[in-house]
Amino acid sequence: MDKKTSRLRRAVPTRRKIAQLRMHRLAVFRSNQHIYANITTPDGDRVLVSASTNEAEIRQQLASETGRGGNTSAAAIIGKRVAEKAKAAGIEQVAFDRAGYRFHGRVKALAEAAREAGLKF
Template sequence: MPNSIESRLRRARQTRAKIAELKVVRLAIHRSNSHIYAQLIDGSGSKVLASASTLEPELRKELPNGGTVTAAAVVGKRVAEKARGLGIETVAFDRSGFKYHGRVKALADAARENGLKF
């Protein structure tokens, strides 16, 4: 019986395979207990166009803890602003097998509110 990490990675592989067929820019996220990360990856999957995380010095000053819903919303807003700066409006959301709940949902909602469509 697979454990939770193997199950998450299996879900992530399935999602990434479907996104790869579409050849669209992918908003990939990763979360740990302490931080959350977001990357915009081009359609070929070989180049990171922009990224944002709670490890960035500007955000570390603002946020006392990077593992909160508030921090995820700030990262979502920041990655959406960077995407707009690159002229990217539509992306595919790759939640990396994580449940669409809590910090993942907060990041996605903030990105949508700031102009990204997915």
């Protein structure tokens, strides 16, 4: 069993519980260089809001700072941005899906920034 399979296996119980609660889901994916956050419908069929370090505005913002998209400061920017977009779309409360990643480092920075920006989960 490789790392990706193990991570996805750990994500299954959380995703099952979120589907049972019928809430909007804030899903996080992190790669070595970037971090992505999506808010999907309770059915999981549509992405309502998304933010990532691949967006042009974010890349310009990160170019002035040290590093690119693979650090906690970039994750905090993405958390704040996804929360602002969610508030604009009328989404106040979500369930946080860390996708099998530990709640530590970039994932934690994204979650805390989203909470500070007014998103409840």
